[in-house]
Amino acid sequence: MLDCLFCKMNSGQVPVQKVAENEHAFAIRDINPRAPIHDLIIPRVHIDSGRDFEWVHGEVLAGVFMLSKEVARLEGVWEPGYRLAFNVGDAAGMTISHLHLHLLGGRALGPEG
Numbered sequence: 001m002l003d004c005l006f007c008k009m010n011s012g013q014v015p016v017q018k019v020a021e022n023e024h025a026f027a028i029r030d031i032n033p034r035a036p037i038h039d040l041i042i043p044r045v046h047i048d049s050g051r052d053f054e055w056v057h058g059e060v061l062a063g064v065f066m067l068s069k070e071v072a073r074l075e076g077v078w079e080p081g082y083r084l085a086f087n088v089g090d091a092a093g094m095t096i097s098h099l100h101l102h103l104l105g106g107r108a109l110g111p112e113g
């Protein structure tokens, strides 16, 4: 995608500090954190949102979840725990149309939020 911020970060066109990365995904800190730890795990391939998952994305999604484990350890939230969330669409507050997994932690998060 030519005009996608996350695709530009992946290609290096927009420089960004990465928390961690693997073959399928990279992780950055959210610029508007909702918790003491708030990182985004972003697949390298462009998938618009959770509405656009297909079976062919299976390996990419596994790469996203495997990277989330590494990020949780690096950020020190492995214990007592953390939240993984995909926002889908406007009602969920999705602001960039390139699939990304939110990792939140560093405080008691409650059942939502």
Ligand SMILES: [Zn+2]
Residues within 6 Å of the ligand: 001, 004, 005, 006, 007, 008, 045, 046, 047, 097, 098
């Ligand atoms: Zn993209």
